[in-house]
Amino acid sequence: MATKEIQAAGSTGLRGQITVPGDKSVSHRSVMFSGLCDTPVKITNFLRAQDCLSTVKCMQALGVKVEDRGDHLVVCGNGLHGLKEAEGIIDAGNSGTTLRLMLGILAGQKFLTTFTGDASLSRRPMGRVINPLSSMGARIVGRKNNSLLPITVVPQQDLLHGITYDMPMASAQVKSAVLLAGLYADRPTEVIEPYPSRDHTERMLRAFGADLDKSVNHIKIRPAKKLNAPECINVPGDVSSAAYFIVAASIIKGSDVLIKNVGINETRTGIIDVLRNMGADIEISNEHDVSGEPVADLHVRYAKLHGTEIKADIIPRLIDEIPVIAAAAVAAEGVTVISGAQELRVKESDRIKAICHEFGRLTDALTEKEDGLIIKGGSGFRIAKCDSCNDHRIAMSLAVAGAAGSGVFIDNADCVEISYPEFYSTLEMLEK
Numbered sequence: 001m002a003t004k005e006i007q008a009a010g011s012t013g014l015r016g017q018i019t020v021p022g023d024k025s026v027s028h029r030s031v032m033f034s035g036l037c038d039t040p041v042k043i044t045n046f047l048r049a050q051d052c053l054s055t056v057k058c059m060q061a062l063g064v065k066v067e068d069r070g071d072h073l074v075v076c077g078n079g080l081h082g083l084k085e086a087e088g089i090i091d092a093g094n095s096g097t098t099l100r101l102m103l104g105i106l107a108g109q110k111f112l113t114t115f116t117g118d119a120s121l122s123r124r125p126m127g128r129v130i131n132p133l134s135s136m137g138a139r140i141v142g143r144k145n146n147s148l149l150p151i152t153v154v155p156q157q158d159l160l161h162g163i164t165y166d167m168p169m170a171s172a173q174v175k176s177a178v179l180l181a182g183l184y185a186d187r188p189t190e191v192i193e194p195y196p197s198r199d200h201t202e203r204m205l206r207a208f209g210a211d212l213d214k215s216v217n218h219i220k221i222r223p224a225k226k227l228n229a230p231e232c233i234n235v236p237g238d239v240s241s242a243a244y245f246i247v248a249a250s251i252i253k254g255s256d257v258l259i260k261n262v263g264i265n266e267t268r269t270g271i272i273d274v275l276r277n278m279g280a281d282i283e284i285s286n287e288h289d290v291s292g293e294p295v296a297d298l299h300v301r302y303a304k305l306h307g308t309e310i311k312a313d314i315i316p317r318l319i320d321e322i323p324v325i326a327a328a329a330v331a332a333e334g335v336t337v338i339s340g341a342q343e344l345r346v347k348e349s350d351r352i353k354a355i356c357h358e359f360g361r362l363t364d365a366l367t368e369k370e371d372g373l374i375i376k377g378g379s380g381f382r383i384a385k386c387d388s389c390n391d392h393r394i395a396m397s398l399a400v401a402g403a404a405g406s407g408v409f410i411d412n413a414d415c416v417e418i419s420y421p422e423f424y425s426t427l428e429m430l431e432k
């Protein structure tokens with residue numbers, strides 16, 4: 001699919017009930033951590049999108065059996081010390097989560113692993129995990145002074161050393177890499193985050209029996225002999241995928257959408273808090289726990305939004321939702337200022353630049369800041385041809401802007417396969 005045309009939703013808005021696919025972060029971790037156990041684990045609602053399939057291929061290359069049985073996956077690992085040297089180079093595709101968490105797992109192994117990835121992943125900074133892992137005693141080399149792909153993890157003969165790591169940025173991937181390496185260390189490992197980031201690693205490792213203490217943004221993990229998986233992990237719906245429909249229903253007149261079974265872990269729900277601050281009508285019901293993660297149904301109706309201020313402390317709780325929040329801010333009355341979001345510059349694309357440049361074809365409302373955006377809302381979107389910059393979150397956010405405005409043509413639109421293959425068909429279904 002070279003170019004995708006998104007039609008304006010028209011006067012009736014988006015209406016209906018949907019589910020969104022399984023959470024990407026939880027799906028990655030479910031396969032990785034189950035592959036470090038020695039009993040079979042059934043995973044339901046696993047996200048079958050390219051990023052998580054990169055993780056599956058990676059674990060398979062390291063000797064873990066992963067079978068797709070249609071409505072669920074079965075993962076059979078060989079224990080915490082049972083990974084085997086891959087026969088070739090492992091391709092992490094477009095997935096930062098796959099590469100960074102796997103570096104944490106592989107840092108302490110006795111065999112060699114070499115990773116490659118696509119053009120986008122090959123530009124993304126890996127020094128942020130290689131540096132702390134190296135101070136734990138790992139030997140990891142890469143291009144540009146050990147900061148970029150291709151990357152090789154050299155065989156490790158001794159145990160890693162536990163460290164206390166004061167993270168320079170709030171990143172769940174960096175935190176997770178260090179904690180996973182901490183399983184293979186000689187003493188406890190501690191990680192301190194500037195602001196709390198998503199905590200799926202901590203929740204799942206604890207559920208697997210790891211000895212892990214946590215207080216707000218300080219986590220301590222002790223070395224493990226073994227991890228014990230539950231028989232089944234049920235992955236909640238991805239709030240980051242729901243975000244496109246939460247925003248679209250909030251800004252398109254006449255909309256009334258029920259999204260069932262969405263993960264509402266509070267390290268991920270910054271999008272709901274921000275939209276409610278802007279005046280959105282989001283009702284949360286049917287709250288319950290699924291495999292250690294809180295889940296609920298979200299009922300979203302059109303509402304008049306107003307501008308808001310989004311600062312550094314909330315950014316990790318909505319980092320992937322900023323492109324679609326930009327669409328909400330253009331539709332809202334008044335000014336929205338987003339600050340402390342410089343991490344967006346090192347995602348699949350430089351998302352600050354991509355938002356300004358590509359949304360800039362649909363509206364004059366946006367001004368770029370080094371660490372965010374200023375958006376003077378209220379004037380709506382015109383029709384234009386835009387480019388996804390091969391970034392799934394930019395493609396989906398442009399589609400929401402087009403549906404809310406006068407339509408949009410999106411070049412390189414098929415990158416939604418990375419996290420949400422059914423995105424366009426779900427949007428079209430809600431527009432009917």
Ligand SMILES: O=C(O)C1=C[C@@H](OP(=O)(O)O)[C@@H](O)[C@H](O)C1
Nearest residue numbers: 025097170171172173174319320
């Ligand atoms: O740990 C994870 O599953 C993720 C962490 C975030 O990245 P950072 O850790 O780089 O902020 C997020 O942007 C990414 O989509 C998924």
Ligand SMILES: C=C(OP(=O)(O)O)C(=O)O
Nearest residue numbers: 094095096097320347393
């Ligand atoms: C940044 C993202 O993913 P990753 O870092 O895993 O490539 C994302 O999905 O928006």
